[in-house]
Amino acid sequence: MLQQHGFAGRLYPVNPKYQQLQGLTVYPAIGDVPGPVDLALVAVPAPAVVGVLEGCAAAGVRCALILSSGFAESGPAGQQLQAQVADVCARTGLRVNGPNAEGVYYPGAGVCATFSPALDPQHGFPAPAPAGPVAVVSQSGGLGFAILNQGRELGLGFGAVVSTGNEVDLGWLDYVDWLLDDPGIRVILGFLEGFRRADRLRAVAAKAARLKKPIVVAKIGRSEAGRRAAASHTGSLVGSDAIYSAAFAELGILRVDDVDEMLDVAAYFCVGRLPAGRRLAVLTTSGGAGAWLADACASRGFSLPPPSPADQAEVASFIPAYGSTGNPVDITAQAVFGGGFERALGRLARAPEFDAVVGVGSMVREDRFLQSLPDLRAAVDGASSALAFYSYTRPSRTITDTLASLGIPCYTSPLRAARALAAAAGYAEFLARCAALEPPIDQPRRLWPSPGGRLGEQAARAYLEPLGIPSPPGCLATSADEAVAHWAALGQRPVALKAHLPSLVHKTEVGGVRLGLQTAEHVRAAFEAITANVERAGVGPLAGVLVQQMAPPGGLELLLAARRDPILGPFVVVGLGGEHVEALGDVALRLAPLTPAGVEAMLDDLRGVALLRRPRSGRAWDLAALNAAIVRMGELAAGLPPEVLDVEINPLLVLPAGQGLLLLDAAVDVAC
Numbered sequence: 001m002l003q004q005h006g007f008a009g010r011l012y013p014v015n016p017k018y019q020q021l022q023g024l025t026v027y028p029a030i031g032d033v034p035g036p037v038d039l040a041l042v043a044v045p046a047p048a049v050v051g052v053l054e055g056c057a058a059a060g061v062r063c064a065l066i067l068s069s070g071f072a073e074s075g076p077a078g079q080q081l082q083a084q085v086a087d088v089c090a091r092t093g094l095r096v097n098g099p100n101a102e103g104v105y106y107p108g109a110g111v112c113a114t115f116s117p118a119l120d121p122q123h124g125f126p127a128p129a130p131a132g133p134v135a136v137v138s139q140s141g142g143l144g145f146a147i148l149n150q151g152r153e154l155g156l157g158f159g160a161v162v163s164t165g166n167e168v169d170l171g172w173l174d175y176v177d178w179l180l181d182d183p184g185i186r187v188i189l190g191f192l193e194g195f196r197r198a199d200r201l202r203a204v205a206a207k208a209a210r211l212k213k214p215i216v217v218a219k220i221g222r223s224e225a226g227r228r229a230a231a232s233h234t235g236s237l238v239g240s241d242a243i244y245s246a247a248f249a250e251l252g253i254l255r256v257d258d259v260d261e262m263l264d265v266a267a268y269f270c271v272g273r274l275p276a277g278r279r280l281a282v283l284t285t286s287g288g289a290g291a292w293l294a295d296a297c298a299s300r301g302f303s304l305p306p307p308s309p310a311d312q313a314e315v316a317s318f319i320p321a322y323g324s325t326g327n328p329v330d331i332t333a334q335a336v337f338g339g340g341f342e343r344a345l346g347r348l349a350r351a352p353e354f355d356a357v358v359g360v361g362s363m364v365r366e367d368r369f370l371q372s373l374p375d376l377r378a379a380v381d382g383a384s385s386a387l388a389f390y391s392y393t394r395p396s397r398t399i400t401d402t403l404a405s406l407g408i409p410c411y412t413s414p415l416r417a418a419r420a421l422a423a424a425a426g427y428a429e430f431l432a433r434c435a436a437l438e439p440p441i442d443q444p445r446r447l448w449p450s451p452g453g454r455l456g457e458q459a460a461r462a463y464l465e466p467l468g469i470p471s472p473p474g475c476l477a478t479s480a481d482e483a484v485a486h487w488a489a490l491g492q493r494p495v496a497l498k499a500h501l502p503s504l505v506h507k508t509e510v511g512g513v514r515l516g517l518q519t520a521e522h523v524r525a526a527f528e529a530i531t532a533n534v535e536r537a538g539v540g541p542l543a544g545v546l547v548q549q550m551a552p553p554g555g556l557e558l559l560l561a562a563r564r565d566p567i568l569g570p571f572v573v574v575g576l577g578g579e580h581v582e583a584l585g586d587v588a589l590r591l592a593p594l595t596p597a598g599v600e601a602m603l604d605d606l607r608g609v610a611l612l613r614r615p616r617s618g619r620a621w622d623l624a625a626l627n628a629a630i631v632r633m634g635e636l637a638a639g640l641p642p643e644v645l646d647v648e649i650n651p652l653l654v655l656p657a658g659q660g661l662l663l664l665d666a667a668v669d670v671a672c
Contacts, residue, residue, distance in 0.1 A: 004121050005112035006128035010035055030055045037061045041103075041113055046070030049099065050084045057092035065113055066098035072166050073100055082168055089169045101165030102141020105148070107131045108159060108184065116145035125152075132157015133186035133270050137175045139164050139193045143259075147189060151263050155401055156270065159185050167196050177204050180213055187269040189262055190217040198568045202591065205251035209434040214427050216254045216265050219244055243565045246589035249605075250598070252430040254423050261419050264411060268388070268420040271404045274428040275386040275421070277355040278302045281348045282328035284360035285336055289392040289414070290328035293360055296418035301425070304328070305353055315344050328360075336361070339375050346379030349387060356386040356425075358417060363395035363403075363410060373402065380406050386424065390417040433601065456502035457546060460666040463647060467632045469663045474548030476500055483527040484520045486547040494518050494550040497526045499534050500543045502667070508579060510537040516550060523547070551662050555653035556611065556621055560630065562592065562637030562647040570637040574630060576608045578651030578664075584608075592637035599630045612654075620657040629661055643671045 002011060003022070012035070013021045016028040027033050030040065030052070040056045042049060046068050056064055071082040082099065089096055097104065103114025108131040112119055121127040134156050138144025141163030148158050159182065162175045172192065177200070179185050188208070195201065208215050221241055248255045256262045280302040284290025294304055304327045306312070312325035318340050324330040329348065331340045341361065348357045363369065380387065389403055389410040400410045411417035455463070458476060473490060477483035487495050499512030507513045511533030514526035527545050534542045557578025564570050572594060575587035588605035590598055603609055612621055629652075636647065646669035653662040 001112045004127045006110040040064040043067045053088045057094045063095045069100045071099045096169040098165035102163035105161040118145040118149040131159040135160040135179045138191035192219040264420045265423040273386040275356040281354040281357045293414040296414040300422035342375035342379045349383035362393040363391035363399045364393040455668040460668040471663045472549040476544040480524045480527040487523045498546045557651040559650040592634040594634035625660045645669045
C-alpha cells in the first residue's frame with residue numbers, strides 16, 4: 001500500500017522468516033535495520049507487542065502505529081497488556097498510535113499506512129491520489145475509512161484519515177490539533193466514542209475557531225446500548241450525552257447524526273460561503289420541489305421573506321403568469337429555456353433582503369447546463385448571498401463539480417440541503433460570538449471541607465457561601481416545641497417547614513414540606529405531620545425539621561447546579577421550574593468556568609428564556625444578580641475536588657430587579 005501510494009521514503013520490512021518481500025530486503029529485528037526509522041508499523045500478536053516496542057525504543061524509532069488488536073477492548077488481560085504499552089511510552093518517550101488501530105492515510109506525504117480496503121487500488125481507489133481539504137480523525141478505524149470511501153463518491157477530496165484506536169498515547173485531540181495547522185485542511189470530520197483526556201478540548205476548539213476551520217463530529221453514546229457498545233469496542237469511558245452536546249454547541253463543534261449529514265456538511269464547508277444570517281430565498285423550476293425545500297429550511301430556523309417589489313416585478317417580466325414571484329420564487333420549467341433561471345438567480349443573489357439563495361432544478365442535462373454556464377457565471381459573480389443548489393433529479397457529476405468550482409454545493413434532497421445550510425448558518429453565528437469561547441481568568445481555588453455522603457440543606461449552605469446568595473432565616477427543630485419556639489423567634493411571621501434528611505431529594509413527594517404557616521397551632525401540626533409522613537415513607541431517620549421564614553411571593557424558581565462529568569469535568573446547569581425542573585426538562589449546560597458572555601448564551605439555550613427576559617407580568621427579574629451568581633457557580637465548579645460530584649441549589653428564587661436572589665434549598669453529593 002505504501003509503495004502503490006507513492007511513498008518516497010525508505011521501507012524496511014522486519015520479519016525473521018523472510019529475506020525478501022516485494023523487492024525489499026527483510027530484516028530479522030528492528031535493531032538490524034541500517035537506517036533511522038520515523039515510524040514502525042506493528043502487526044504482531046498482542047502478547048508480542050510490548051517486546052517489539054521495547055526494541056523500537058532501543059533502536060531510536062520515534063513513533064509506532066500498532067495495528068494489532070487484543071488490548072483494553074478485549075477484557076482484563078488485554079487491559080494489562082495496554083498498561084504495559086503505556087509504561088513503555090512513559091519510560092522511553094516513544095509516541096504510539098493505537099493499539100487496535102487501522103492506520104493512517106496522509107496523501108501529501110504519500111503515507112498510506114493502513115490495511116483498509118477502501119484505499120486499495122485493486123478495489124478502485126486511485127493511487128497516488130491528490131490531497132484534498134477534508135481530514136478524518138476516527139476512534140473507529142472501519143468507520144474512518146468508510147467516511148473517505150463514501151465521501152469520494154460525492155467528489156470530496158481527503159487530506160488525511162487517522163484511526164486512533166485505543167489511544168494508549170496519542171489521542172483524538174492530538175491529531176485534530178496537529179491537522180488544524182495543515183494549510184491544506186479546511187474541515188475536520190470526527191467519529192467519537194469518548195474522550196480519554198478532555199482537558200484540551202476547549203483550547204483545541206478555540207484554535208479551530210480562530211482558524212475558521214469547522215470540526216464536524218458524530219458522537220455515539222446517546223442510548224444505553226450505544227454506551228455499552230462504545231465501552232466494549234475501545235474500552236473508552238463515555239460521559240453523559242447531554243453534557244457532550246452542550247460542550248460541542250458551546251465550543252462550535254458541529255454534531256451530526258449520520259454519515260450522509262457529516263459528508264453533506266463537509267461538502268458545504270469545502271466550497272460554500274457562510275451565510276450572514278438566516279434569511280433565505282428559494283428559486284425553483286418546480287413548485288412542489290421548491291415548497292418541500294422551503295418547509296425543510298423553515299423547520300431549521302430560516303425565514304423566507306418576499307423579494308422586494310422591484311425584484312418581483314423584474315422576475316414577473318420573464319416568467320409565465322402561472323409562476324410565482326413570492327418566496328419560493330417559482331419561475332416554472334418554461335422560463336428556463338429563455339435563461340430565466342440565471343436572470344432570477346443573479347437578481348436574488350444580490351438582493352439585500354437575503355443571506356442565502358437555494359436554486360432548485362434538474363441537474364441531469366449536461367448539454368443544457370453547459371450552454372447556460374456563461375450566464376450562470378455572470379449570475380454568481382458579485383453575489384452577496386451564500387448559494388446552494390438542490391437537484392430533484394440525480395445530478396450529473398460534471399455539473400456538481402462545475403458548481404463546486406463556482407462555490408455552490410449541490411444536494412439531492414430537501415433535507416440534505418436544509419441540514420447543510422443550517423450547519424453553515426449555525427457555524428457563522430458561532431464565529432460571530434466566539435469571543436465568549438476564550439477561557440475566563442483563572443480564579444483562586446477554594447479549599448473544600450472533606451465530608452462524606454450526601455449533605456442536606458443546612459450543611460450544604462457552608463459550601464455555597466462564595467456564591468453570595470442569601471437564604472431566608474431559619475433554624476432546625478427536633479421537636480414540635482422547638483419548631484414553635486423558632487417560629488416565635490422569627491417574629492411570628494409566616495414560615496415554611498421542611499424535612500431535613502440529606503438522602504431525601506424530593507421532600508414534597510413524601511409530604512416533607514408545609515408552607516405559609518401563620519400560627520403556633522399550624523406550626524405544631526405541620527411538624528407532627530412531616531415527621532409522620534417521613535416515617536411512613538421509610539426513607540431514613542429524620543435529622544430534624546427546618547423552620548424557615550417564607551420567601552416573598554411572586555419570584556421565579558430556577559435550578560442552579562455544578563456537576564462533574566467523569567470525562568469532560570465540571571460543568572454548570574441552569575434550569576427553569578425549580579422543583580418542577582425535571583418535569584419541564586428545560587435546562588442549559590456549560591463547561592466551567594464561564595464568562596458573562598457565556599452565561600448570556602447559556603440562558604439563550606433555555607426554551608423558556610422569555611420568562612426571564614420578557615415576563616408577561618410586566619415585572620423585570622434581577623438578571624444582573626442571576627448572571628453574577630451563575631458566573632460564581634462556574635468558578636465554584638471549576639474548583640470542585642474530584643470527590644464532590646454535585647452541588648445543587650433548587651429552588652433558586654429570582655426576585656424582581658434590584659432585589660437579588662434567594663437560596664431556598666440546596667444539597668451537595670460527595671463520593672463515599
